[in-house]
Structures are given as C-alpha cells and as structure tokens.
Amino acid sequence: MRPALRLFNTASLSVEEFKADGTVGMYCCGPTVYNYQHIGNMRTYIFEDILRRALKAAGFKVNHVVNITDVGHLTDDADSGDDKMEKGAEREGKTVWDIAQKYTNTFMQNIDALNIEHPEAFPRATDHIPEMIAMVQTLIDKGFTYTTDDGIYFDTAKFPDYVKFARLDPEQLMAGARIDMGEKHSNTDFALWKFSPKDKKRAMEWDSPWGVGFPGWHIECSAMSLKYLSQPLDIHCGGADHIRIHHTNEIAQVEAATGKKFCRHWLHGEWLVMEKGEKMSKSKGLFVTLDVLKKEGINPLAYRLYCFSAHYRSPLKFSWTGIESAAQSYASLKKQVASSAAKTDSDLSSTRIDEVLTAFWAAVNDDLNMPRALAAIWDMLKDGSITADEKRAALKIADTILALDLLKVEAADSVTEKISSGGSKVVFTGSKEFSDEHVTRVLSIVDARKAAKLEKNWAESDRLRDELVAMGVIAKDMKDGSTECVLK
RNA sequence: GGCGACAUAGCCAAGUGGUAAGGCCACGGUCUGCAAAACCGUUAUUCCCCAGUUCAAAUCUGGGUGUCGCCUCCA
Numbered sequence: 001m002r003p004a005l006r007l008f009n010t011a012s013l014s015v016e017e018f019k020a021d022g023t024v025g026m027y028c029c030g031p032t033v034y035n036y037q038h039i040g041n042m043r044t045y046i047f048e049d050i051l052r053r054a055l056k057a058a059g060f061k062v063n064h065v066v067n068i069t070d071v072g073h074l075t076d077d078a079d080s081g082d083d084k085m086e087k088g089a090e091r092e093g094k095t096v097w098d099i100a101q102k103y104t105n106t107f108m109q110n111i112d113a114l115n116i117e118h119p120e121a122f123p124r125a126t127d128h129i130p131e132m133i134a135m136v137q138t139l140i141d142k143g144f145t146y147t148t149d150d151g152i153y154f155d156t157a158k159f160p161d162y163v164k165f166a167r168l169d170p171e172q173l174m175a176g177a178r179i180d181m182g183e184k185h186s187n188t189d190f191a192l193w194k195f196s197p198k199d200k201k202r203a204m205e206w207d208s209p210w211g212v213g214f215p216g217w218h219i220e221c222s223a224m225s226l227k228y229l230s231q232p233l234d235i236h237c238g239g240a241d242h243i244r245i246h247h248t249n250e251i252a253q254v255e256a257a258t259g260k261k262f263c264r265h266w267l268h269g270e271w272l273v274m275e276k277g278e279k280m281s282k283s284k285g286l287f288v289t290l291d292v293l294k295k296e297g298i299n300p301l302a303y304r305l306y307c308f309s310a311h312y313r314s315p316l317k318f319s320w321t322g323i324e325s326a327a328q329s330y331a332s333l334k335k336q337v338a339s340s341a342a343k344t345d346s347d348l349s350s351t352r353i354d355e356v357l358t359a360f361w362a363a364v365n366d367d368l369n370m371p372r373a374l375a376a377i378w379d380m381l382k383d384g385s386i387t388a389d390e391k392r393a394a395l396k397i398a399d400t401i402l403a404l405d406l407l408k409v410e411a412a413d414s415v416t417e418k419i420s421s422g423g424s425k426v427v428f429t430g431s432k433e434f435s436d437e438h439v440t441r442v443l444s445i446v447d448a449r450k451a452a453k454l455e456k457n458w459a460e461s462d463r464l465r466d467e468l469v470a471m472g473v474i475a476k477d478m479k480d481g482s483t484e485c486v487l488k
Numbered sequence: 489g490g491c492g493a494c495a496u497a498g499c500c501a502a503g504u505g506g507u508a509a510g511g512c513c514a515c516g517g518u519c520u521g522c523a524a525a526a527c528c529g530u531u532a533u534u535c536c537c538c539a540g541u542u543c544a545a546a547u548c549u550g551g552g553u554g555u556c557g558c559c560u561c562c563a
Contacts, residue, residue: 028563029563030563031563032561032562037563038563040563041562041563042563043563044563045563047563048563084561166558167491167492168491168559169490169491187559217561237563238563239562239563240493240557240558240563241557241558241561241562241563242562242563243558244491244558244559245558245559245560245561245562246562268563269563270493270557270563271556271557271563272563273556273557276555276556277494277555277556277557278555278556278557279556279557279562279563280563281562281563282561282562305511306500309500309501309502309510309511309512310500310501310502311501311502314493314494314501314502315493315494315556315557316500316501317499317500317501318500319499319500321499321500321512321513322499322500322512324512325499325500325511325512325513326500326511326512328511328512328513329511329512332511332512333511335525335526363502369502371500371501371502371503371509371510371511372502372503372509372510374502374510374511375502375509375510375511376509376510377510378509378510378511379509379510453521456521458521458522461521461522462521462522462523465522465523465524474523474524475523475524476523476524476525477520477523477524478524478525484524484525486524
C-alpha cells in the first residue's frame with residue numbers, strides 16, 4: 001500500500017492531501033531565454049519533474065505546461081531598464097530571435113541531460129501576444145486598470161484580495177520601496193502593457209488597441225496557462241521568488257478578469273545557494289551551468305542526485321566538493337546496483353515490490369521528501385533479506401521517480417583500451433582527455449613498471465607509479481594482468 | 489526600514505514532543521608485494537547560546553547571536 005500523495009501548498013502554508021479528478025492541470029514557470037540557465041534554475045525543473053513523476057505514480061494523468069519566455073522583460077521596473085533579450089542580442093551580436101532560439105535549444109539539451117520529462121506543451125510567449133492583449137482588454141473593460149504615460153497598469157486597489165496569497169502588508173511594502181513609482185498609483189500596481197518609447201524602435205514590439213508596445217511581465221503566464229489548461233489550475237509551480245510578485249500578480253489579474261479562482265495548489269522550489277548561503281544568481285554573475293559541470297567531468301545525473309540530498313523547500317548548498325561527493329555517490333550507487341542485482345529482469349509480484357519500497361513511497365508521497373527516499377533506497381540495497389532479483393525489480397520501479405538511469409549500463413565510450421609496445425593491456429578510464437604523446441608516455445611507464453614488478457623490484461615499481469600520479473594518472477593492477485589507468 | 493527563513497558530525501543533509509536517517513569524506517579490517525577498486529565495520533550522550541514549559545524537547549515558548557532571502561527582472 002502506498003500512502004496518498006501529500007503536498008505542501010503555498011496558499012495554505014501547510015501540507016495537504018493532493019486531490020484531483022483524473023487529469024492534473026499543471027503550469028510551471030519556465031525559462032527566460034536570454035542567457036544560459038544555471039544549475040540553480042535546473043534545481044527547480046528537477047523538483048517539478050519529481051512532482052510530475054510522483055503525480056503519475058499516484059495514478060493521475062498530467063497535463064503539464066511550461067512556458068518559454070522569449071519576450072524581453074525589463075531589467076528593472078523603471079523606464080531606464082534595459083530589455084534582457086536586447087541586451088543578450090547586443091552582447092552576442094545576434095538578433096533577439098536568434099538569441100531566443102539559441103537559449104531555448106540549450107535549455108532543451110539541459111533538461112534532456114537531466115532526464116527531465118518534457119511537459120505536454122512548451123508555449124512561447126511571442127506566439128501568444130493576441131491572448132495577452134485579449135486578457136488586458138478584459139481587465140480594461142472590467143475597470144481594473146488605468147493608463148499612464150508609459151503603459152497600462154493593473155490597479156491593485158480594485159482587487160482587495162491582492163495581499164492575501166503572500167500575506168503582504170501594503171503599508172510596509174510602501175515603506176520599503178526602493179523603486180521609482182513613476183506614475184503608478186500604488187507600489188503594488190504592475191504593468192499589463194508597456195508602450196514602446198517614442199524615440200526608439202524596440203527589437204520586439206507589437207501593435208495593440210492602445211498603441212505599439214509589449215506585454216507586461218506577468219500577463220504571459222496567465223494568458224498561456226488559461227489557454228492550455230482549465231481554470232482553476234490544479235497546480236502552479238515556480239521558484240520561491242515568484243510568490244510575492246509574480247504569482248501574486250497573476251492571481252490578481254486572472255481572478256479579476258475571470259471572476260473565478262485561478263489555481264488550487266501552489267508549490268515553490270527553494271534556492272540552490274553558494275557556500276555562504278547566497279543564492280546562485282545570474283544578475284550577480286554567480287552561477288554554474290550544466291555545461292561547466294560536464295566539462296569538469298560531472299555526469300548531469302550526478303547533479304540530479306545532488307538535488308535529492310535536500311528537500312525541495314530547503315535551500316541546498318552548492319560547492320565543488322559537494323558535487324564531487326554526489327558524483328562519487330552516484331558512481332557507487334550504480335556499482336551497487338550492477339553488482340547486487342541479478343542479470344535478468346524477473347516477474348515479481350507488485351505487492352512484494354511495494355513492500356520492499358514501503359519506505360521509499362512513504363517518503364516520495366510525503367511532500368516529495370527525496371532525501372528520505374534516497375535513504376530508503378540505500379537501506380534496501382543493504383538489506384540482506386531482500387533478494388537480488390527483488391532489488392533489481394524495485395530499483396526499476398523507483399527509477400520511474402528518480403530517473404537516474406540506475407539500471408542502464410554505461411556505454412563504454414569513455415573507456416579506451418590500448419596495447420602497449422610491451423604487450424600490456426592498458427585500459428584508460430576517466431573524464432579528462434590526454435594527448436597522444438601523453439598516452440604513449442603512460443604506456444611506456446606501464447611497461448617499465450610491469451618489468452620491475454616481474455623482477456619483484458618493488459621500490460622501482462612504486463617509484464614508477466608515483467611518476468604516473470605526478471602525470472595525473474592513477475594506475476590500478478587488475479586481476480587479469482591488465483592495468484587500468486584513471487586519468488584525473 | 490519592513491517581512492520572512494534558516495542554524496543538526498569534517499562536508500551535504502533528514503528528522504516538528506518519545507530519546508539523532510542517509511550520502512560523501514575519514515578511520516579500522518578483509519584482499520593486495522604495496523596500492524587502487526570492492527566488501528565488512530566504526531565515527532554526534534548530542535542538535536548556535538541562555539532561560540522556560542513538560543514525565544519527556546533537535547523538535548514547543550521567550551530572549552540573544554549569526555547567516556541568508558524577499559521587498560526590483562530573477563528558479
């Protein structure tokens with residue numbers, strides 16, 4: 001018996017049993033494609049992927065939508081702010097459209113590398129300008145807006161429930177305001193449509209009933225979520241930063257426009273933080289991408305495992321020693337699976353598998369507690385009362401959530417086999433690439449060491465191994481007489 | 489300035505009233521000429537500090553210290 005799926009809801013600040021009729025409509029805030037997504041962004045998508053997989057495991061169908069934000073929002077709320085897409089284009093000497101395509105592509109590559117399932121829809125903001133204009137028009141018609149010199153604004157004073165979701169105190173927000181109010185009536189009012197500057201043509205702008213301009217920063221998610229999902233949405237996710245501004249504004253504009261509840265269940269992922277606890281952020285230039293990880297020889301799935309070490313609602317500290325320990329953990333997990341599991345798939349009763357995975361499902365369904373779920377997997381692997389067949393079958397099921405390719409045998413392409421001139425078999429492993437001459441030198445040292453070992457000249461063979469270490473090579477003597485060289 | 493979160497072993501962390509999960513590292517053992525790998529085992533009388541509630545507190549309350557986040561685009 002698996003327990004019912006329980007999930008934290010930001011709206012109630014408590015863990016609730018999740019219920020839905022059949023299909024779950026789920027909207028997750030996606031990337032703005034003006035630059036690389038860093039691994040902190042990826043942490044949120046991994047959390048949402050676990051949510052998606054847990055929903056499916058609990059028997060729900062999922063209709064999952066993730067937006068691609070390819071409209072340039074401003075870097076700040078004042079007129080002086082630059083458009084991020086335009087800045088990206090300027091930086092790389094390309095058009096904004098090229099920039100959007102480039103970073104959409106790398107985003108897709110990244111999520112694929114992390115075994116993140118694709119949602120049912122990936123709508124792009126620029127394909128939905130008419131829907132956004134229609135929603136703004138509705139809000140205008142219903143009297144929730146006012147117009148200033150630079151745009152059409154949502155009047156939060158007309159929506160008394162505005163403060164409810166994030167439990168805001170408008171007076172206090174006012175007191176802390178650091179931004180230029182411009183002509184806004186209230187600090188919490190936000191733009192629905194911005195007019196293009198009169199003296200400058202923007203790279204991305206559209207005609208509207210109110211003049212040439214571009215959509216405000218919150219309208220796209222609202223317009224697109226309502227186009228692809230039925231209201232109220234069952235689930236809406238995003239990063240923790242979205243609670244106070246983005247999601248609060250979304251609720252206001254949607255509920256004002258439709259008169260109906262926007263979304264039932266909200267989940268927010270916490271930050272990946274740097275060693276001092278500061279969040280990884282693009283604007284601070286403090287970030288690591290998946291490609292950087294890969295260059296350092298870290299398997300993306302080791303990063304996925306790293307994300308499971310903390311609960312999604314807790315900040316997770318990132319460090320290089322941390323990611324290396326995750327890589328180590330990932331390697332040893334796969335080795336355990338390979339060595340302890342039987343070679344063939346077996347048909348075991350699902351009751352028995354669920355029994356073996358009791359602790360695992362209890363953890364997953366308890367608000368996606370992946371640290372506990374992983375602990376359950378380690379405990380299961382060490383449990384002598386569970387057979388190898390059962391372990392393998394259980395891991396296959398657990399991997400529908402973990403998606404760590406636990407049963408997949410690694411392709412041997414990172415392993416190179418060479419025969420030295422002395423006839424020794426040398427197997428090269430490891431992530432670093434070495435030049436041909438470097439490899440040749442390693443081979444000759446391996447030969448020399450082998451000769452020394454045959455003469456039982458241990459001092460010489462140890463010296464030669466040290467020499468290899470100095471070159472960044474760890475030599476292991478294998479049972480079959482070959483030498484494995486790990487390049488570091 | 490306002491609001492909020494967090495503080496658990498060397499590191500990453502789970503645990504929200506019943507006597508400290510798990511991973512990595514380290515250490516010991518088996519194996520090895522020695523190593524490496526693998527396997528087995530060990531590692532927090534204690535959860536930032538002080539006071540309180542309770543039969544019982546890492547978990548609740550009050551105070552203090554520290555770190556971070558949000559209030560501006562942001563996962």
